Amino acid sequence: MMSLRAARRALSPGVRRFSDTSGGEIVEDVSERTGCAQLTTQASLYVHWPYCLRRCSYCNFNKYISRDNNDHMMTECLQKETETLLQLSQVSCVTSVFFGGGTPSLAHPSTVAAVLETVSGQASLSEKAEVTLEVNPTPVGMSKLEDFCRAGVNRFSIGVQSLQDDDLKILGRDHSSRQALQTIEEARRLCPGRVSVDVMFGRPKQSVESWENELSKLLRVCDDHMSLYQLTLERGTQLFKQVQGGEVTVPAEDVTAEMYQCARRTLHQHGFLQYEVSNFAKHQKAVSHHNMSYWKGRQYIGVGPGAHGRFVLPGEGGVAREARTQTLEPDVWMREVQQRGHGTRRRIQLNHLELLEEVLVMGMRMTEGINHKHWELFSPQLSLREVFGRSTDVQELLQSGRLILDDRGLRCSWDGLALLDSMLPALLVELERQISQRLQRDHHTDGQTKKTSNPR
Numbered sequence: 166m167m168s169l170r171a172a173r174r175a176l177s178p179g180v181r182r183f184s185d186t187s188g189g190e191i192v193e194d195v196s197e198r199t200g201c202a203q204l205t206t207q208a209s210l211y212v213h214w215p216y217c218l219r220r221c222s223y224c225n226f227n228k229y230i231s232r233d234n235n236d237h238m239m240t241e242c243l244q245k246e247t248e249t250l251l252q253l254s255q256v257s258c259v260t261s262v263f264f265g266g267g268t269p270s271l272a273h274p275s276t277v278a279a280v281l282e283t284v285s286g287q288a289s290l291s292e293k294a295e296v297t298l299e300v301n302p303t304p305v306g307m308s309k310l311e312d313f314c315r316a317g318v319n320r321f322s323i324g325v326q327s328l329q330d331d332d333l334k335i336l337g338r339d340h341s342s343r344q345a346l347q348t349i350e351e352a353r354r355l356c357p358g359r360v361s362v363d364v365m366f367g368r369p370k371q372s373v374e375s376w377e378n379e380l381s382k383l384l385r386v387c388d389d390h391m392s393l394y395q396l397t398l399e400r401g402t403q404l405f406k407q408v409q410g411g412e413v414t415v416p417a418e419d420v421t422a423e424m425y426q427c428a429r430r431t432l433h434q435h436g437f438l439q440y441e442v443s444n445f446a447k448h449q450k451a452v453s454h455h456n457m458s459y460w461k462g463r464q465y466i467g468v469g470p471g472a473h474g475r476f477v478l479p480g481e482g483g484v485a486r487e488a489r490t491q492t493l494e495p496d497v498w499m500r501e502v503q504q505r506g507h508g509t510r511r512r513i514q515l516n517h518l519e520l521l522e523e524v525l526v527m528g529m530r531m532t533e534g535i536n537h538k539h540w541e542l543f544s545p546q547l548s549l550r551e552v553f554g555r556s557t558d559v560q561e562l563l564q565s566g567r568l569i570l571d572d573r574g575l576r577c578s579w580d581g582l583a584l585l586d587s588m589l590p591a592l593l594v595e596l597e598r599q600i601s602q603r604l605q606r607d608h609h610t611d612g613q614t615k616k617t618s619n620p621r
């Protein structure tokens with residue numbers, strides 16, 4: 166989820182400069198204080214619950230409508246895979262846990278407790294570590310919140326999507342706006358200051374004016390964190406077909422861009438700091454530490470069907486970071502976990518350039534961007550200035566004011582953040598050029614050294 170696909174969701178052109186005063190200072194970066202050892206000894210954990218009660222018309226995440234109740238087996242397999250991947254990664258400290266989906270609020274709270282117990286048995290999981298659960302705001306979801314808290318959850322992310330009942334119907338949601346408001350209230354009672362809402366904009370028939378009204382309604386009830394996602398029309402979804410067939414229309418690109426601009430402005434006026442393309446928080450405690458670990462390029466382990474992870478495997482003699490994806494289909498995944506302890510379908514070892522590409526793409530999503538120390542952790546030999554300071558294309562972006570490279574590091578300006586997608590290609594091309602030149606120089610110097618140290 167968290168890569169370019171997610172980046173596309175909330176990017177829209179043309180908004181006022183804002184980034185310098187927004188998210189920059191609100192996130193404490195522990196890795197930069199404690200050095201790079203923790204890049205391999207710590208990780209966050211993502212746990213995927215793959216079941217939903219029905220298919221929302223816009224969604225192409227990895228989810229299945231479950232026919233039989235196999236919660237018990239699913240729980241055992243999630244525990245087993247957690248154990249296996251923690252052993253292989255030799256991670257000694259899990260910094261956050263995120264239960265996502267699918268609809269993890271359909272799982273029994275004892276599943277959450279069991280997975281957390283497994284984590285604690287394998288690695289240290291601080292009592293203060295952020296443990297998020299995504300909640301669909303149905304009456305059933307709401308009735309279980311207290312038990313989820315008892316099981317160890319201390320942050321809720323509620324899938325509100327819209328506060329208009331007609332829109333919720335078009336989106337295929339199985340809750341009303343009233344139920345969403347009640348769920349937010351209950352979640353805030355249980356975890357004050359640690360409740361987030363997901364809302365989508367650019368929805369069918371939506372206007373800037375109705376979006377403004379919706380935002381003010383939302384601001385009256387929401388807690389200290391909001392994620393605003395631009396609706397993506399995903400191929401293969403019902404909504405995609407409806408739009409293709411002319412049955413449903415979505416707002417034009419410039420209208421959606423204006424919605425994004427309007428949301429950033431409104432949230433700023435209400436004391437929210439934008440710390441990432443789609444994410445807004447009122448204070449440090451409300452920032453999503455789990456998602457920050459993705460954007461900061463830290464290690465994460467993904468368990469459950471279709472989950473993905475990025476970590477080094479010293480347990481298998483590895484030194485480089487791997488991108489891992491677990492098998493998508495739950496029944497197949499469960500069989501694999503039972504047979505070999507994990508259901509990893511794909512393993513790709515990331516070379517140095519690929520790792521830096523990810524650090525760049527993810528880091529530039531944050532309003533604070535990539536500071537020099539952060540970059541140096543991953544690229545000790547080529548500084549940000551050495552990589553990006555010489556290119557004429559990058560110079561143009563700097564001169565246009567959309568990109569900033571200064572003593573703090575590299576980041577987007579307020580305007581630039583909305584145009585990040587269009588700037589990334591120039592940055593990636595330059596990164597590739599500089600890394601390959603560096604490799605050629607090293608190769609050449611190696612050759613020279615061998616020649617002089619081995620004269621014939």
Ligand SMILES: C[S@@+](CC[C@H](N)C(=O)[O-])C[C@H]1O[C@@H](n2cnc3c(N)ncnc32)[C@H](O)[C@@H]1O
Pocket residue numbers: 174223224225226265266267268269299300301323324325326363364365394395396397398399
């Ligand atoms: C994969 S869902 C899982 C959470 C939960 N099942 C729910 O629906 O609330 C996580 C979030 O992704 C966002 N999302 C899903 N499909 C999207 C799409 N096509 N475009 C933009 N955002 C989307 C929604 O805001 C949703 O809350």
Ligand SMILES: C[S@@+](CC[C@H](N)C(=O)[O-])C[C@H]1O[C@@H](n2cnc3c(N)ncnc32)[C@H](O)[C@@H]1O
Pocket residue numbers: 166167211213226227265266267297299322361362363392453456465466467471472473474
């Ligand atoms: C769209 S984000 C919403 C986060 C939310 N706004 C918050 O502040 O906590 C969450 C979704 O991304 C997907 N996701 C996140 N991390 C993942 C991972 N490591 N592997 C697979 N999917 C992941 C899941 O579908 C999850 O439901």
Ligand code: SF4
Pocket residue numbers: 216217218219220221224225226228266267268301324
């Ligand atoms: S948006 Fe959430 S509830 Fe709807 S189908 Fe996707 S994962 Fe399931």
